[in-house]
Amino acid sequence: MGILVWLESLPLSVWVHEGTSVWAQPTVLTLHTMGMGVLVGASWVLDLRLLGISRNIPLSAFRWVFRAVAISLAVNLVTGVLLFMARATLWGTAFPFLIKILLVVASAATLLPIRTYVLQSDPEQRDASSRAKMLAVLSIATWAAAITAGRLLAYTVAG
Amino acid sequence: MPSITSFNLAHVHLLLNHVPTIGSVVALGLLIVAYIRRDEGLKLVGLEVLFAIALLTLPAYMTGVAAFQKLRGQPGVSDTAIRLHQDVALYGFTWMEFAGFIAWVALWQARRHGRAARGLVATSTALLLVSFVVMARAANLGGDIRHPELGGTAATIDSAEFLAAKISNVMVNSPWAWPASETVHFLGLSLSFGVLLAINLRILGAMKRVPFADVHRLLPWGMLGFGANLITGMLFFVGQPKQYLDSAPFYWKIVFLMIAGANFLYLTVFRKAWTEHPESRWDATLADKAMAFVSMFAWLAALYCGRMLPFIGHAF
Numbered sequence: 001m002g003i004l005v006w007l008e009s010l011p012l013s014v015w016v017h018e019g020t021s022v023w024a025q026p027t028v029l030t031l032h033t034m035g036m037g038v039l040v041g042a043s044w045v046l047d048l049r050l051l052g053i054s055r056n057i058p059l060s061a062f063r064w065v066f067r068a069v070a071i072s073l074a075v076n077l078v079t080g081v082l083l084f085m086a087r088a089t090l091w092g093t094a095f096p097f098l099i100k101i102l103l104v105v106a107s108a109a110t111l112l113p114i115r116t117y118v119l120q121s122d123p124e125q126r127d128a129s130s131r132a133k134m135l136a137v138l139s140i141a142t143w144a145a146a147i148t149a150g151r152l153l154a155y156t157v158a159g
Numbered sequence: 160m161p162s163i164t165s166f167n168l169a170h171v172h173l174l175l176n177h178v179p180t181i182g183s184v185v186a187l188g189l190l191i192v193a194y195i196r197r198d199e200g201l202k203l204v205g206l207e208v209l210f211a212i213a214l215l216t217l218p219a220y221m222t223g224v225a226a227f228q229k230l231r232g233q234p235g236v237s238d239t240a241i242r243l244h245q246d247v248a249l250y251g252f253t254w255m256e257f258a259g260f261i262a263w264v265a266l267w268q269a270r271r272h273g274r275a276a277r278g279l280v281a282t283s284t285a286l287l288l289v290s291f292v293v294m295a296r297a298a299n300l301g302g303d304i305r306h307p308e309l310g311g312t313a314a315t316i317d318s319a320e321f322l323a324a325k326i327s328n329v330m331v332n333s334p335w336a337w338p339a340s341e342t343v344h345f346l347g348l349s350l351s352f353g354v355l356l357a358i359n360l361r362i363l364g365a366m367k368r369v370p371f372a373d374v375h376r377l378l379p380w381g382m383l384g385f386g387a388n389l390i391t392g393m394l395f396f397v398g399q400p401k402q403y404l405d406s407a408p409f410y411w412k413i414v415f416l417m418i419a420g421a422n423f424l425y426l427t428v429f430r431k432a433w434t435e436h437p438e439s440r441w442d443a444t445l446a447d448k449a450m451a452f453v454s455m456f457a458w459l460a461a462l463y464c465g466r467m468l469p470f471i472g473h474a475f
Contacts, residue, residue, distance in 0.1 A: 022471070025470075026467055026471070030462075038352060038356065040353065041350060064365040148346075151338065151345050154338075155337075155338045
């Protein structure tokens with residue numbers, strides 16, 4: 001608890017939380033949402049392809065997804081940490097927040113085996129293995145759950 | 160930050176309110192002539208016009224609600240007459256969006272297979288006819304607002320009986336309706352974003368060896384997200400119109416949505432990527448790349464304005 005109080009009292013945290021500048025919480029939150037759109041959107045497009053949508057596109061053409069995911073994940077890590085610091089005592093003690101973080105970690109974790117699978121796929125390979133398809137279903141579901149959990153935080157914890 | 164005042168919006172409504180009715184007549188005319196001449200190309204033009212009208216019906220409805228806020232309480236203006244007009248317009252809007260959605264599916268299919276299924280074209284024409292009839296009634300009721308001397312019926316209706324009031328009641332008072340809609344809105348935006356990212360990146364040069372037709376295959380998934388967000392977005396707007404009406408980012412959001420919607424139509428129907436290089440490796444020109452850039456910018460800007468609503472505006 002002490003560390004949460006300390007985090008929250010840092011000048012940066014106070015600025016994000018209480019700053020009247022549009023660059024404070026509004027911009028940090030908006031960047032977090034944009035990152036979410038790119039991160040989840042790019043993941044979902046690849047998941048859909050693995051499940052057989054737009055079958056003509058070779059899996060290897062989707063390498064760009066991992067670059068988009070890396071960039072947006074970095075943006076959301078930075079903005080997420082800032083948002084956490086701003087109200088550390090609130091988020092750090094809220095069980096629903098823990099669920100959200102676990103769901104985000106689980107979703108991001110599904111990307112690792114999917115990445116290995118796509119990067120090692122044959123340049124012309126179009127069909128995904130049943131294991132890859134299962135990962136895709138899991139990825140779609142965990143991202144949807146993570147967004148749901150994150151959105152509901154505004155009504156359960158911060159509301 | 161009301162940089163665009165309700166007063167101006169009432170004027171904008173007087174311009175835009177003609178789009179659903181007169182636009183429908185134009186689209187219906189094109190489709191009927193196309194049927195008589197058996198002209199497949201003209202049918203597609205009719206459907207494209209229909210899609211554009213369905214887009215513009217959104218600001219037509221929204222500016223109408225702004226005009227209501229401006230007019231209400233003024234002497235000689237019947238509150239019931241406005242609410243009745245607004246409610247019929249909401250029904251007309253719903254029919255119009257259905258018509259636009261089916262028209263889009265037909266256009267998407269026509270681009271892929273050379274022609275749209277007869278059933279789809281017929282369905283969107285029928286839906287357009289229904290929405291035209293409803294919109295004509297809305298227009299007629301709209302005339303009664305300022306011209307009661309023309310013999311309009313300003314019957315007394317309990318204000319809680321209107322559809323807009325019922326939706327608003329559920330959205331505001333239900334503990335889950337607003338949060339659930341917000342959640343769907345975020346899921347929908349992610350889906351649209353992902354699909355448009357893939358398509359625009361293809362135009363900008365990623366996945367160059369993939370034929371455009373294959374990324375075009377993804378568009379219905381983008382439409383799914385767009386549709387989910389149109390429905391949930393309208394639930395927010397009808398639920399709590401006042402928090403959006405004097406909010407500058409909200410108007411910008413609608414402007415960017417119109418740009419994004421027009422771009423969506425263009426991505427669906429544009430011919431170059433299909434005919435010039437039928438066997439793949441279509442290289443986008445600088446203009447195409449500029450369009451892809453504008454598309455991504457419009458989506459990001461719409462998201463930015465939406466997320467900023469509670470801060471620059473005062474929505475929750």
